[in-house]
Amino acid sequence: xxxxxxxxxxxxxxxxxxxxxxxxxxxxxxxxxxxxxxxxxxxxxxxxxxxxxxxxxxxxxxxxxxxxxxxxxxxxxxxxxxxxxxxxxxxxxxxxxxxxxxxxxxxxxxxxxxxxxxxxxxxxxxxxxxxxxxxxxxxxxxxxxxxxxxxxxxxxxxxxxxxxxxxxxxxxxxxxxxxxxxxxxxxxxxxxxxxxxxxxxxxxxxxxxxxxxxxxxxxxxxxxxxxxxxxxxxxxxxxxxxxxxxxxxxxx
Amino acid sequence: xxxxxxxxxxxxxxxxxxxxxxxxxxxxxxxxxxxxxxxxxxxxxxxxxxxxxxxxxxxxxxxxxxxxxxxxxxxxxxxxxxxxxxxxxxxxxxxxxxxxxxxxxxxxxxxxxxxxxxxxxxxxxxxxxxxxxxxxxxxxxxxxxxxxxxxxxxxxxxxxxxxxxxxxxxxxxxxxxxxxxxxxxxxxxxxxxxxxxxxxxxxxxxxxxxxxxxxxxxxxxxxxxxxxxxxxxxxxxxxxxxxxxxxxxxxxxxxxxxxxxxxxxxxxxxx
Numbered sequence: 121x122x123x124x125x126x127x128x129x130x131x132x133x134x135x136x137x138x139x140x141x142x143x144x145x146x147x148x149x150x151x152x153x154x155x156x157x158x159x160x161x162x163x164x165x166x167x168x169x170x171x172x173x174x175x176x177x178x179x180x181x182x183x184x185x186x187x188x189x190x191x192x193x194x195x196x197x198x199x200x201x202x203x204x205x206x207x208x209x210x211x212x213x214x215x216x217x218x219x220x221x222x223x224x225x226x227x228x229x230x231x232x233x234x235x236x237x238x239x240x241x242x243x244x245x246x247x248x249x250x251x252x253x254x255x256x257x258x259x260x261x262x263x264x265x266x267x268x269x270x271x272x273x274x275x276x277x278x279x280x281x282x283x284x285x286x287x288x289x290x291x292x293x294x295x296x297x298x299x300x301x302x303x304x305x306x307x308x309x310x311x312x313x314x315x316x317x318x319x320x321x322x323x324x325x326x327x328x329x330x331x332x333x334x335x336x337x338x339x340x341x342x343x344x345x346x347x348x349x350x351x352x353x354x355x356x357x358x359x360x361x362x363x364x365x366x367x368x369x370x371x372x
Numbered sequence: 373x374x375x376x377x378x379x380x381x382x383x384x385x386x387x388x389x390x391x392x393x394x395x396x397x398x399x400x401x402x403x404x405x406x407x408x409x410x411x412x413x414x415x416x417x418x419x420x421x422x423x424x425x426x427x428x429x430x431x432x433x434x435x436x437x438x439x440x441x442x443x444x445x446x447x448x449x450x451x452x453x454x455x456x457x458x459x460x461x462x463x464x465x466x467x468x469x470x471x472x473x474x475x476x477x478x479x480x481x482x483x484x485x486x487x488x489x490x491x492x493x494x495x496x497x498x499x500x501x502x503x504x505x506x507x508x509x510x511x512x513x514x515x516x517x518x519x520x521x522x523x524x525x526x527x528x529x530x531x532x533x534x535x536x537x538x539x540x541x542x543x544x545x546x547x548x549x550x551x552x553x554x555x556x557x558x559x560x561x562x563x564x565x566x567x568x569x570x571x572x573x574x575x576x577x578x579x580x581x582x583x584x585x586x587x588x589x590x591x592x593x594x595x596x597x598x599x600x601x602x603x604x605x606x607x608x609x610x611x612x613x614x615x616x617x618x619x620x621x622x623x624x625x626x627x628x629x630x631x632x633x634x635x636x637x638x639x640x641x642x643x
Contacts, residue, residue, distance in 0.1 A: 269545075270576060272530030273523055289576060291526050 136281055137198070138165065139221065140190075141173045147181040151189040158193040164316075166194040171219055174202035183210040264300075271296065271310065278316070292332055301325070307353070313340070320360050325370060329356035336360040374482040376489045378508035378546075380532075382524030384495030386516045387553035390589055392492035393421045393598035394608075395512065398615030400455035401600070404487040407446065409477075410460035411504035412494035413469055419459045423450065423596025433461035436473030442480050451601060456486075466500050478507055497531055506537050510547045510618075512580065516554045517565040522574055525550075529577065549580035551614065556585045557630035568628060581614035583607055584627040 142150060158165060170190060174180075183200075190197045199217040211218065262282030271277060271286060273293030283300035290296055294310035300322055302314045307328035315322030315337035322336050329351045333342050339360055346352050355370030379392045389410075396408035409432060410418035419425040424447045430440035435458075442458075449455035458477075461468065481489055493504035505511065511532055515525040529548060533539060536546050552568055559565040572579055588605035592598065600611045606627050613623045 269533055272533070273526040275530045275534070291530075291574075293523065293526065294530070 135169070138168045138170045138195075139173050140170050140195075140197075142177055142181070145177050145179045145181045147185050150181055150186055154186075154189055154193060158195075167196065169196045169198050171221065172197060172200040172202070172216065173221070174200060174206060177202065177206065180206050180208055180210075183208060183214050183216070187214040187216065262299075265298075270306070273310075289328075298322070304328075311335075315360070322360075324358040325356070327355045327370065328353050329367070334358055334365060336365060339363060339365060341365050374478075374486050374489050375510065376478060376491065376508050377510040377512060378491045378493055378505045379512045379514060380493040380501060380505055380528055381495065381514040381521070382497060382501075382526075382528035383516070383521040386514050386521055387583065387589075388495070388514050389417045389421050389492055390593070390599060391512060391514050391551060391553065391583075391611075392418060392490055394600035394611040395615060395618075396488070396490040397449070397452060397455060397598040397600050398611055399488050399490075399618075400449070400452040401612075402615060402619065403454070405454040405485060406488040406490065407456040407458060407481055407486045408490040408492060409458040410492050411469070411500055412492065413460050413464055413466045413500060414462065415494065416460035416462050418457065418492050419447075420596065421593050422457050422598065424457055424459070425596075428459045431459045431461040432477070433464045433468045435477055436468065436470065442477065442484070451597065466498075466503075469500070469503050471503070471506065474503055475507065497527060501528070502531065502535055505532055505546070506535070508532075508536060508546050509538075510549065512549050512551045513575075513577065514551050514553055515571060515575070517552060517556075517560065517567070517571060519566070522566065522571055526575060529575065548577045549618070550575060550577045551580050551583070553583040554585045555582045555628065557628055561630040561632075568625075579625075580617050581610060582625055582628050583610045583614070 140154075144150060187197050197214070197216060199219040200211055201219045201221050207218070262280065264283040264285055265277075265279040267277055267284070267286045268288065270288040271290045271294040273291050276295040277284065277297065279298035279300065281299050283303070284296060284298035285303045285305070286296060287305050289306040290304050290308050290310040290312070292309040295313070296302055296304070296310065297313045297316050299315065299317050299319060302312050302322075302324045304312065304326040307330055308326035309330045309332065311333040312324050312331055313335040314324045318337050320337040324334055324336065329349075330346060330353055331343055333340060335341070336358065337360055351367060351369060356367055357370050358365055358367050360366070377395070379388050379395065381388050392408050396406045399406045408418065408422070410416050411432075412418070413433065419428055427447050430445035432445070434440040435442050435445045445458055447457045447459065449457060478489060491504045491508065494500040513525050513529060515521050532546050532548065538544060538546050550572070552571060555568070556565060560567045568579065568582060584606050586605060586607045588602050588607045589599050592602055599605065599607045602608045610627055613626065616623050
């Protein structure tokens with residue numbers, strides 16, 4: 121058997137990735153907006169793979185400059201979806217694969233209405249819309265991540281593409297992040313950020329409510345004086361209603 | 373098979389070296405062959421607290437780099453035959469402590485039939501502290517009843533659970549014990565200091581003991597003997613209780629309650 125023939129195999133894979141939707145062909149504005157978004161998000165989107173969605177454009181920006189700016193911001197552009205008329209050698213030079221995203225077709229189908237992320241609301245920490253390459257009525261395809269030890273100051277857990285359950289406490293100074301829901305069965309004293317990629321249906325639930333900061337789909341709130349809150353150290357569930365975080369008792 | 377115990381805290385100045393000295397002396401007093409190692413390269417203190425600073429010829433880094441054997445570097449304690457000290461280097465920098473080097477020294481000590489190897493960690497969460505904790509089986513997390521010490525202890529607990537060899541190998545995690553030091557029950561009752569219940573609630577690890585704030589600690593370090601040898605002092609008794617609990621005995625907590633002195637004592641008595 122020829123050894124080199126079995127040294128490498130091509131198989132299939134599904135990628136969940138970030139999608140940068142381009143609304144203008146003006147390269148300068150694009151780069152300025154990119155840098156602003158990345159700065160707002162802190163290190164959150166660093167090292168993420170990104171596909172460029174240029175389907176709304178009728179003319180090309182400076183692809184090389186745009187891709188270079190993204191790499192400088194520590195993003196990894198891997199491909200581009202655009203009108204075939206915009207097909208350009210620059211794509212090949214910039215190592216962008218021409219793509220067709222399945223998310224586009226899924227979003228167009230019936231059950232997508234609840235999942236469409238409104239582009240108008242200014243949310244802290246979102247860079248464009250995230251690609252929903254999964255079935256529209258279930259934005260999370262991963263298995264729930266379960267953490268069985270307490271999370272201590274300085275530790276951070278990110279449950280990517282799924283829900284997170286912590287069986288134990290989340291100390292002040294610790295961070296729990298999930299694309300889906302967050303459950304903390306223990307004191308929640310640190311930061312909890314659910315719906316990290318824009319899922320506004322995500323909830324945060326805890327048996328002992330004492331957080332530093334909570335966020336759902338980028339809408340956040342800091343908790344300074346808590347002892348007066350009726351739910352302090354009690355069971356609570358937090359959901360996003362419009363632009364506010366609503367905190368209710370866990371059991372009524 | 374020797375047991376490696378790290379004495380760590382995150383925060384500096386809370387009583388790690390004081391504890392390492394008395395804890396290892398306490399184990400030796402109970403008949404166990406014990407060695408205590410100073411991991412604070414460049415700022416060594418253990419030799420002073422143990423009273424052997426004038427007998428340091430070779431140190432931990434010398435052994436790792438092959439300039440001396442372990443036998444040449446180990447210093448036998450004056451008071452206790454089965455207690456040995458491995459001092460830190462005062463002149464080298466922390467990079468001299470390599471993981472392989474430290475591992476070899478610990479293996480060689482185990483081969484010399486030491487039952488307990490106590491590692492006195494430096495403050496902080498950088499390489500020195502991580503190296504001291506990496507090989508540990510048990511951890512004494514020394515904490516003062518004060519907010520920044522509690523937070524730093526929480527931080528170091530997170531590091532222990534993630535960066536120890538046991539964690540990396542997926543073995544039974546490092547056994548964590550909370551040791552409260554410089555506890556002042558009067559100030560706790562007045563609401564100035566965190567109580568031990570508060571700290572247990574925040575950190576959620578088992579309490580192995582409470583060492584009261586005491587002038588004896590300074591006296592002991594000035595004399596160059598571990599505080600546990602000042603037999604009548606509260607600190608010595610508290611450390612003896614800690615050693616007993618570590619070895620599996622049940623001991624009620626002492627020196628944690630404040631009794632308001634009666635009227636006469638307040639009028640005519642001392643502090």
